[in-house]
Amino acid sequence: MKQRRRVLAASTALLAAVPLAIAAMSANASIPPPASGWTQVWGDDFNGSNGSLPSSANWIIDTGHGYPGGPANWGTGEIQNYTNSTNNLKLDGNGNLRITALKDGAGNWTSARIETQRSNFKPPAGGKLAIEGRIQMPNVTGEAALGYWPAFWTLGSPYRGNYWNWPGIGEFDIMENVNGLNSVWGVLHCDVAPGGACGEFTGIGNSRACPGSSCQSAFHTYRFEWDDAAKTFTWFVDGQSFHQVTQARVGVNVWNAMTSHAGHFILLNLAMGGAFPNALNNNQPTPVAATQSGHSMVVDYVAVYSSGGGTTTPPTTTTTTSNPGGGGSAYSDLQAENASERSGGSVSPGDGGSGVHQIANGGYLKFSGVNFGTGPARQFYARVASGAAGGVSGLVEVRLGSRTATPVGSIAVGNTGGWDAWRTIPANISNISGTHDVYITFTSGQPAPYVSVNWVKFGT
Ligand SMILES: [Ca+2]
Numbered sequence: 397m398k399q400r401r402r403v404l405a406a407s408t409a410l411l412a413a414v415p416l417a418i419a420a421m422s423a424n425a426s427i428p429p430p431a432s433g434w435t436q437v438w439g440d441d442f443n444g445s446n447g448s449l450p451s452s453a454n455w456i457i458d459t460g461h462g463y464p465g466g467p468a469n470w471g472t473g474e475i476q477n478y479t480n481s482t483n484n485l486k487l488d489g490n491g492n493l494r495i496t497a498l499k500d501g502a503g504n505w506t507s508a509r510i511e512t513q514r515s516n517f518k519p520p521a522g523g524k525l526a527i528e529g530r531i532q533m534p535n536v537t538g539e540a541a542l543g544y545w546p547a548f549w550t551l552g553s554p555y556r557g558n559y560w561n562w563p564g565i566g567e568f569d570i571m572e573n574v575n576g577l578n579s580v581w582g583v584l585h586c587d588v589a590p591g592g593a594c595g596e597f598t599g600i601g602n603s604r605a606c607p608g609s610s611c612q613s614a615f616h617t618y619r620f621e622w623d624d625a626a627k628t629f630t631w632f633v634d635g636q637s638f639h640q641v642t643q644a645r646v647g648v649n650v651w652n653a654m655t656s657h658a659g660h661f662i663l664l665n666l667a668m669g670g671a672f673p674n675a676l677n678n679n680q681p682t683p684v685a686a687t688q689s690g691h692s693m694v695v696d697y698v699a700v701y702s703s704g705g706g707t708t709t710p711p712t713t714t715t716t717t718s719n720p721g722g723g724g725s726a727y728s729d730l731q732a733e734n735a736s737e738r739s740g741g742s743v744s745p746g747d748g749g750s751g752v753h754q755i756a757n758g759g760y761l762k763f764s765g766v767n768f769g770t771g772p773a774r775q776f777y778a779r780v781a782s783g784a785a786g787g788v789s790g791l792v793e794v795r796l797g798s799r800t801a802t803p804v805g806s807i808a809v810g811n812t813g814g815w816d817a818w819r820t821i822p823a824n825i826s827n828i829s830g831t832h833d834v835y836i837t838f839t840s841g842q843p844a845p846y847v848s849v850n851w852v853k854f855g856t
Pocket residue numbers: 424425426427441442443490491492695696697
């Protein structure tokens with residue numbers, strides 16, 4: 397919703413618009429491994445061919461001027477029409493998602509907005525959840541930028557399908573920006589509007605300039621941490637915290653209303669016009685005639701991590717199969733049902749053979765003594781199927797030597813069309829040679845089974 401926030405806008409406008417020198421930044425850093433004590437529970441690195449749409453297993457594409465039955469203009473006054481055209485929304489072939497705002501000859505603007513299929517992102521009880529994205533805002537400033545409103549944010553799951561329970565269900569604005577100003581805004585919306593514990597329609601927010609290079613000229617990493625033990629929300633840019641809201645500030649009941657439901661879904665959008673950019677344009681409408689068409693919000697990745705709480709509980713059942721010695725080539729099929737060790741799922745027929753079916757978070761397969769030769773192997777393939785419910789997904793990760801080692805590669809899996817709809821999914825991995833115990837680990841932020849595996853193998 398990202399509702400009107402005129403007070404905040406007025407207080408921060410003076411800090412904005414200081415162009416800085418441009419640092420040379422890598423266009424694509426890919427999802428970083430989790431910090432010590434953290435586990436990646438979801439992610440999209442936006443790898444894919446140039447001109448393709450983002451993964452439908454991961455994302456819903458919102459179109460038009462509002463949800464059916466929901467507030468007009470997405471509740472914010474933004475004026476663009478969202479489309480699913482690759483002119484507005486596409487992977488760039490270099491590991492990035494690009495959302496591009498375009499004005500046609502008649503003066504009408506189009507752009508794009510996506511939201512995660514999953515709507516259950518929340519920390520394990522007593523643990524932490526981090527939602528992180530590496531993003532370059534549209535690289536446009538001054539009059540040409542008036543009306544540009546990129547955002548990386550979340551809404552509480554009960555909003556989906558209801559649309560009239562905002563802001564009680566909670567909204568975390570991890571990164572917002574308007575009018576090409578060199579500022580990131582982090583905002584919490586909660587309770588009731590207008591007024592309430594979050595002072596709607598402004599919300600509880602703060603902003604700062606992007607570190608080092610401007611928000612527009614370079615990628616920066618935007619991160620939101622939800623700590624269920626400390627009862628805090630904390631906002632970061634490039635690892636520097638710039639905003640925090642505690643449970644004490646909003647009260648236990650308001651806190652619970654936005655945290656005790658199934659969780660949040662994540663949104664990425666590039667709006668044009670609306671209350672926030674208008675407020676920072678002296679309350680005059682945006683976009684203006686001088687606003688330049690064709691600039692993009694570029695997203696390298698979105699990743700979700702968890703720490704502590706229940707997600708790191710070791711699996712309780714481990715099966716040692718008839719292949720304890722392991723061995724075999726990394727480049728031929730490593731049959732899941734013949735793993736040296738297995739935890740989770742069950743062996744049954746499928747895909748013209750046999751596999752380990754319906755594996756959930758915490759499961760793993762171990763293949764002892766897999767020979768990669770001189771390789772190096774740079775590809776990983778998994779033959780998988782999933783009949784997971786809408787919004788349920790997880791990772792198939794490759795680790796060497798230990799099932800708690802940092803993954804050398806991973807695949808995100810959502811519903812493939814059913815438990816009998818088998819697909820071979822590739823992933824890039826870092827160079828591997830020699831002989832290793834290979835662990836295939838299964839990580840998800842929710843408990844339901846999400847993947848069946850027939851086999852895995854590697855390629856050079
Ligand atoms: Ca990427």
